[in-house]
Amino acid sequence: MRLDNRETIGFDALIIATGVAPRRLPDSDLAGVHVLRTLDDALHLRAALPTGPRVVVVGAGLLGTEVAAATRTMNLKVTVVEPEPVPVRRPFGDRIGALVGELHRDHGTRLRCGIPVRRLRGAAGRVTGADLGDGTTLPADVVVLALGSAPATRWLTGSGLRLGDGVECDALCQAAPGIYAAGDIASWHNQRFCTRMRLEHRMNATEQAMAAAGNLLGDAEPFAPVPYFWTDQYDTRIQAYGIFPPDADVRIVHGDPVDGYFAAAYGHHGRVVGVLGWNTPRRVRTSRRLVAERASWTALTDTPALRSATVN
Amino acid sequence: MKVIVDQNKCVASGQCVLSAPEVFDQREEDGIVVLLTETPPEHLADDVRQATALCPARVIWVEEQEQKE
Ligand SMILES: Cc1cc2nc3c(=O)[nH]c(=O)nc-3n(C[C@H](O)[C@H](O)[C@H](O)COP(=O)(O)OP(=O)(O)OC[C@H]3O[C@@H](n4cnc5c(N)ncnc54)[C@H](O)[C@@H]3O)c2cc1C
Numbered sequence: 001m002r003l004d005n006r007e008t009i010g011f012d013a014l015i016i017a018t019g020v021a022p023r024r025l026p027d028s029d030l031a032g033v034h035v036l037r038t039l040d041d042a043l044h045l046r047a048a049l050p051t052g053p054r055v056v057v058v059g060a061g062l063l064g065t066e067v068a069a070a071t072r073t074m075n076l077k078v079t080v081v082e083p084e085p086v087p088v089r090r091p092f093g094d095r096i097g098a099l100v101g102e103l104h105r106d107h108g109t110r111l112r113c114g115i116p117v118r119r120l121r122g123a124a125g126r127v128t129g130a131d132l133g134d135g136t137t138l139p140a141d142v143v144v145l146a147l148g149s150a151p152a153t154r155w156l157t158g159s160g161l162r163l164g165d166g167v168e169c170d171a172l173c174q175a176a177p178g179i180y181a182a183g184d185i186a187s188w189h190n191q192r193f194c195t196r197m198r199l200e201h202r203m204n205a206t207e208q209a210m211a212a213a214g215n216l217l218g219d220a221e222p223f224a225p226v227p228y229f230w231t232d233q234y235d236t237r238i239q240a241y242g243i244f245p246p247d248a249d250v251r252i253v254h255g256d257p258v259d260g261y262f263a264a265a266y267g268h269h270g271r272v273v274g275v276l277g278w279n280t281p282r283r284v285r286t287s288r289r290l291v292a293e294r295a296s297w298t299a300l301t302d303t304p305a306l307r308s309a310t311v312n
Numbered sequence: 313m314k315v316i317v318d319q320n321k322c323v324a325s326g327q328c329v330l331s332a333p334e335v336f337d338q339r340e341e342d343g344i345v346v347l348l349t350e351t352p353p354e355h356l357a358d359d360v361r362q363a364t365a366l367c368p369a370r371v372i373w374v375e376e377q378e379q380k381e
C-alpha cells in the first residue's frame with residue numbers, strides 16, 4: 001500500500017474502512033455552501049448560523065431532515081428541497097415519509113418536495129440562492145448539501161478489488177484473501193436477509209468492524225446482523241431495526257400516529273423484515289425479535305391485537 | 313466489575329439491553345438507559361463488556377476490580 005508521501009507499507013492482512021464522501025452539486029464551490037461529514041464541517045456550519053441566515057437544505061434524506069430540524073430549532077427560516085414526493089422516502093417509504101413531512105411542517109420548516117434543485121446561484125463567490133426545477137429561485141445565505149454520499153473507493157481503482165456500490169465482499173466481509181472491508185464502504189451479503197447491502201449507520205460501523213477483525217483472525221463467522229439506526233428530529237425519536245424495501249407492506253402495530261407515538265412493521269415476501277418506532281424506544285426494541293426471527297407477515301397481520309407478540 | 317452510565321448522553325438505542333438484559337433496562341417513556349445493578353456478577357462481565365463496545369453514544373464504562381484471592 002502506497003501513501004501520499006510515497007511511503008510504502010506492506011501487509012499480511014488489510015481492513016478497508018475509508019467510509020463515504022458527500023456528494024456535491026456541480027459549481028457549488030461557493031462561500032455559504034456546506035456539506036456535513038466531519039467535525040470540522042459541523043463546526044463550520046454552526047459558525048455560519050448565529051447571524052440568522054436564510055437556510056436552504058438540498059435533499060430530504062436522514063441527514064437533510066436532521067439538519068433542517070436542528071436549524072429550525074434555532075429559529076431560522078429553513079426550506080428543504082427534495083425531488084421525491086416525500087422526505088426520507090428511501091429509508092422509510094411513502095407512509096412514514098409523509099409523517100416526517102408533517103412533523104416538519106408542524107414545526108414551521110418549509111418543504112418543497114417533488115422538485116429538484118437545478119443549480120446554485122452565486123455573486124462574488126458567495127451563494128445567493130438555489131434555482132429549482134419549476135423555474136423558481138429560492139434566496140439563500142446558507143445552503144447545506146445533503147445529497148447522500150458515495151463510497152470513498154477512488155484510491156482502490158486498479159487494485160483488482162470488486163468495486164460496485166462500495167467494496168464488494170462476501171458474507172464474511174472478505175473482499176479478497178486477507179482483505180476485508182467494514183463500515184460505510186463495505187457492501188456484503190447479509191445471509192439473514194439473503195441480500196447484498198451496504199449500510200451507512202453508526203452501529204453497523206462498530207459491529208461490522210468487530211466481525212471483520214474476527215474473521216481476519218480466523219472466526220469464519222458470517223456477518224448477518226439486524227441493521228439498526230435512529231434519527232432524532234425535533235423532539236421525535238425514530239428508531240428502526242431491519243430493512244425497509246420500497247415495495248414493503250407497512251402496518252401500524254402499536255399506538256397511533258395521531259398521538260405522536262407508534263410502532264410500525266414492514267413486511268416483504270411474507271416475512272417481517274423491519275420494525276420502526278416513533279417515540280417508542282422500548283417497544284421497538286422488544287419488537288426487534290420479529291425481524292431477527294423472520295416472523296411470518298401473515299401471522300402478524302392476522303392478529304388484530306399483537307401486543308402479546310411484541311412484549312418481551 | 314463496577315458499571316457506570318451517563319443518562320444525559322444516552323441516545324436510547326437499547327443496544328445495552330440487547331447485550332446484557334440483566335444489567336440494563338430502558339425507561340418506558342423515552343428509552344433512556346436504566347442501570348439495574350452497578351456491580352453485576354462475574355458471569356455477566358462479558359455481556360457488559362459487549363454493551364460497552366456497542367453503545368453508539370459511548371456512555372457505558374466499566375471499572376474492572378482486582379480479583380480477590
Ligand atoms: C452528520 C452525520 C450524522 C449521522 N447521524 C447518524 C445517526 O444519527 N445514526 C446512525 O446510525 N448513523 C449516523 N450517521 C452515519 C455514521 O456516522 C456512519 O455510518 C459511520 O461514521 C461510518 O463509519 P466508518 O468508519 O465506516 O466511516 P467514517 O466514520 O466516515 O470513517 C472513514 C475514515 O476514512 C478516512 N479516509 C477516507 N479516504 C481515505 C484514504 N484514501 N486514506 C486514508 N483514510 C481515508 C476518512 O477521512 C475517515 O476518517 C451520521 C453521519 C453523518 C455524516
Ligand code: SF4
Pocket residue numbers: 317321322323324325326327328329336338343344345366367368369370371372
Ligand atoms: S446502548 Fe448506550 S445509547 Fe443505547 S440505550 Fe444503552 S446506554 Fe443508551
